[in-house]
Amino acid sequence: MLTKKERLEKVFRGETPDRMPVSAWRHFTEDEHSGAKRWADKLLEFQAKYDWDFLKLQPRASLFCEVWGQKYDYDNYGKNVVAPCTEHLLDYETLGSDLAKIKRIDNSPVLDEAAEGVSIAVKALPDVPVFQTIFCPGAIFEMFFGALPSGRYRATSRTGGIVEAITRYPEETALAMQNITDTLIAYVKKLKEIGTYGIFYSSAALARDGYLTLPEWEKYVKKYDLQLIEAMKPMKVMLHTCGIHANPERFVAYPIDILHWADSADGNSKLADSAEWIKNIVPAGGCDERLFGQNKAEEIAELSAATLRKMGKRPFVLCPDCSLSVKTTDEEIKAFRNSVER
Template identity: 30%
Template sequence: MSRTTISHRERLETCLSGEIPDRVPVALWRHFPVDDQTPEGLAAATAAFQRLYDFDFIKVTPASSFCLKDWGAEDEWRGHPEGTREYTRRVIQQPEDWAKLPLLDPTSGHLGDQIHCVRILTAEFAPHTPVVQTIFSPLAQAKNLIGQENLLIHLRRYPEALHAGLERITQVTIRFIEELRKTAIDGIFYAVQHAQYGLLSEEEFETFGRYYDLRVLEAVKGWWLNIIHLHGNEVMFNKVADYPCTVLNWHDRQTSPSLSEAKQTYSGVICGGLRQWETLVLGTPEAVFEEAREAILSTEGERFILGTGCVLPVIAPNGNILAVRQAVEQISPP
């Protein structure tokens, strides 16, 4: 892989300004199961991954339970190929449990551990490579506190109880972000999981999702690299496209809009172009290279970061990951 004098930070700043940088920026991110159970372990695994592939930004990817364990959630590693853990204890059993969620201290417990992890990583990479911390939306956190099916039941049968819980979750999330501001981090990777027509109506998402999302995103103003991840199929793209952020990432290869369609209506930077499973896991380096070429040509390499629609499966072959990195060195926009 060639190295140039321009830093990853400078390349992304150029991309975000609307200009075409020396090459298309690229980033992949993944879970690190087992390693993610201590801040030192997650930091070491994340750093090793970055040193090997030299991506243009680092997404810190803790287990989704990092923000819930101080409330009593429990999970374990059972070998999921995406690197995610299975929940073994849900916190919310009855509607009245939402109001019992305490306001957590972000400087202690598992939240404090994550701040420590971020400090380790930014100490090594922040001057030249941006670092962003994963933040799950309040509704996504609520899902993991109760389970997806029961969340939808509470949303429709006990809305006031759920609102009480979402209010607590939002307050704690903002407290955590305020503590993150004391580190050298560059922004957040904000995961929105319920802007899907197969889960909620637009009105339901507005009420239980977007309202709380905008409050959280108000707290991250001033950071220059805030990325929205729109998860799932049949997504409500237009309900999220106006969120205050600098980059939008979604499963563009499996749900509309396509990259080229999104560029017509979205003024920020888009991130995607590669399929997680069909290409990065089951494909060949040649297939990865061609899919990357198609994505770069369809966006003309402008306001575009090459990546996947979601997390890189932990079983993706090294050669396919290298092909992603090499593609941006060899493919020039038209």
């Protein structure tokens, strides 16, 4: 039997492992904003319970915006996994001057705390690949308006937000993106020093059809993605392009190891058909995350088994198409996790 690292690295080499690697992730909103140890301990508990082939750490979704002073109300998450924003960085009426607030930050207590949590997990799991989540600069910028990042099945609009910023203030927006990138590069350096195995890099829905134009995406998203991903090496990089019409094909030119997208979502390529275009990148996904949290363990088991049959011996990583609902049941997760053992 292979170790977890051996199993994953066999897949990276394009070889069929003893069984396909499997993992899933979710937010624990009650534990993600009360210090590094409480956050890390909760995720370590999640790993111990389900024995994932790699642990994808799930920091609070507001984390990266907090680096620049954006404020959130952790006592009122409600049904969301992002706490309500109480003080946002960018306002349309003062956008020109507000953009100057997005400076390069070399030392951030927020990111230092996150790095401490990663260090706890890495030390506790010497035989388990640990991936820390990082949002791309464009996704962080989207959130500076006080909104959720683009993704999943939420509508995107060319009115307001990042589109208005690049239309009205292209140079200032480009500088802000560079400052976000440089700040994250400094953080990535710390993660490498800790011994982090990999990065789960969320590109949100910035590549979605009908949102940014291709030239806009290349200038304000891809440019900074590539700088940041280059800084992540030699850590492994798992890139996530989120939700409907997510254009996973755009990312085959990126120097990444795993590409994760929702093949269950409208407008996306199917995992089983990706061999035609994905080159030497490992595909990941295969189970619709919308099933979780609805007491649908049987459907989850059936869908996971169907994906495994369709992929056959072709190496891939089985995981839900996005983060699991906070209402997900133990039975649902076990049905998913056990699918690779059958």
